[in-house]
Amino acid sequence: GNSVTQMEGPVTLSEEAFLTINCTYTATGYPSLFWYVQYPGEGLQLLLKATKADDKGSNKGFEATYRKETTSFHLEKGSVQVSDSAVYFCALPSGSARQLTFGSGTQLTVLP
Amino acid sequence: DAGITQSPRHKVTETGTPVTLRCHQTENHRYMYWYRQDPGHGLRLIHYSYGVKDTDKGEVSDGYSVSRSKTEDFLLTLESATSSQTSVYFCAISESPDRGVGYGYTFGSGTRLTVV
Numbered sequence: 001g002n003s004v005t006q007m008e009g010p011v012t013l014s015e016e017a018f019l020t021i022n023c024t025y026t027a028t029g030y031p032s033l034f035w036y037v038q039y040p041g042e043g044l045q046l047l048l049k050a051t052k053a054d055d056k057g058s059n060k061g062f063e064a065t066y067r068k069e070t071t072s073f074h075l076e077k078g079s080v081q082v083s084d085s086a087v088y089f090c091a092l093p094s095g096s097a098r099q100l101t102f103g104s105g106t107q108l109t110v111l112p
Numbered sequence: 113d114a115g116i117t118q119s120p121r122h123k124v125t126e127t128g129t130p131v132t133l134r135c136h137q138t139e140n141h142r143y144m145y146w147y148r149q150d151p152g153h154g155l156r157l158i159h160y161s162y163g164v165k166d167t168d169k170g171e172v173s174d175g176y177s178v179s180r181s182k183t184e185d186f187l188l189t190l191e192s193a194t195s196s197q198t199s200v201y202f203c204a205i206s207e208s209p210d211r212g213v214g215y216g217y218t219f220g221s222g223t224r225l226t227v228v
Contacts, residue, residue, distance in 0.1 A: 006154075034216055043202055043219035044155075089154060099145060099170065100204075100217060104154040 002027040002094035006103025013080055013110050021075040021106045023064075023090035033057075033066055033073040034091040034100065044089060047075075080110045115139040118203050118220035125227055131190040133223050135203030137183075143206040144186040145217070146170075146178065148199040155202065161186055193227045200224050 007022035025033065032051045036044040048057035050066035050073065057064050062077045075088060090103040116137045125131050135144060143162055147155040147170075157170030159178040167178050175197060177189045190197055204217040 032216075036219075043221045044204075044217075045219070046216045049216055098206075099157055099160055101157075102147075102155040104152060 002031060002092050002101060004090045004092055004101060004103040006090045007106050008104070010107040010109060013108070015082055015110055015112050016079045017110075019075070019077040019080045019084075019108070021088055021090075021108070023073045023075065023103060025071050025073060025090075025092055027071075027092060027094075030066075030068060031092050031094075033064070035062070035064055035073070035075050036089040036091060036102070038087045038089065038105070040086070047088070080108075082110045082112050084108060085110045116203060116205055116218055116220045118201075118223050120223060121221065122224045123226070125193050125225070127194060127227055128192050131193050131225065133188045133201055133203075133225070135186045135188070135220060137186075137205050139205060139207075139218070140183060141205040141207050141218075142183075144180065145204040145206070146176075146186070146188045147202045147204065148172065148197075149202060149222075150199050158188065158201075190225075193225075195227050198225060198227045 004025045030053050034049045035047040037047045038044045048059040050057040053066050053068040055066045064073050064075045087105045087107050089105045091100045094101040119134045145160040146158040149155050156172045158176050159170055161167045161180040179187045201223045203220040206217050
């Protein structure tokens with residue numbers, strides 16, 4: 001089945017630093033790709049998505065480009081804030097019911 | 113989001129006892145999912161439902177059962193709780209997998225279960 005491999009954490013950055021969290025996928029065809037974010041004590045929220053190759057998803061200053069050549073969907077942000085501290089999950093659909101398969105998550109801490 | 117609620121939010125139970133977690137939605141979505149979240153494992157699918165009384169197993173279904181007698185409720189039961197089932201449990205809903213190709217999930221806030 002489809003799977004994702006996500007950059008191990010934790011990642012600690014200073015405020016206004018550039019962020020990259022790597023995600024690579026293995027899939028049949030070109031499924032949609034997702035990034036979810038989990039703030040402390042909360043459930044996961046959809047951060048952004050891309051539905052086909054070469055699409056760029058963006059939201060709240062975060063971006064990710066669906067690259068079929070490198071089977072990657074890396075998450076980037078040009079200038080992180082303390083409020084971006086959270087766990088980030090890469091995901092894609094897999095299986096007959098298109099259930100989402102998640103990466104192991106990357107903990108991001110942004111220091112003031 | 114108010115469209116999906118999980119109960120209870122926290123529970124402590126003893127080994128060997130049955131436990132039922134509830135997921136309730138007001139979105140009338142057809143698909144519902146139960147995941148567990150553990151450090152180093154991300155989220156792993158336990159069971160899912162694609163309609164009333166239609167359910168199927170996920171990758172970590174041993175020791176769990178589910179029921180869906182109406183669209184809005186999806187129950188997860190630990191038949192005889194063990195310490196390895198201490199985890200945070202998340203419910204998610206989705207409108208349909210056809211739209212789900214580009215659609216994504218809405219998650220509940222989670223239930224933290226401790227088995228002692």
